[in-house]
Amino acid sequence: MRCITVLYANKPGIKFDFDYYLKHHATLIKRLYGEGIARLELRRGVTAPDGSPPAHVAVISIWIGSQEVFDKAQAQHAQTLIDDVPNFTNTMPTIQIDEVVG
Numbered sequence: 001m002r003c004i005t006v007l008y009a010n011k012p013g014i015k016f017d018f019d020y021y022l023k024h025h026a027t028l029i030k031r032l033y034g035e036g037i038a039r040l041e042l043r044r045g046v047t048a049p050d051g052s053p054p055a056h057v058a059v060i061s062i063w064i065g066s067q068e069v070f071d072k073a074q075a076q077h078a079q080t081l082i083d084d085v086p087n088f089t090n091t092m093p094t095i096q097i098d099e100v101v102g
Helices: 017-036 066-089
Strands: 001-009 037-044 058-066 094-099
Touching: 017 058, 017 094, 058 066
Parallel strands: none
Antiparallel strands: 001 058, 001 094, 037 058
């Protein structure tokens, strides 16, 4: 199984609309990718025990359900998702794809 991690760095001036992401962007991903997505999780960065700010304002984990379905949807809909990013944040993320080993 693979997991996509989407990281939005916590830099000065960064904005991230969690409500929009959950109500619109995540719903869009699930609708366009269908069985290609097994699970989607949005996390909000919080202050560390030492008081330092989080490295990331938001972290999203997207577990791939069917790689074949995901790849087909990605080829068709990736630009739609990219075009929606300015509706919930003023930055572009770092994206990492991992193979889940445990």
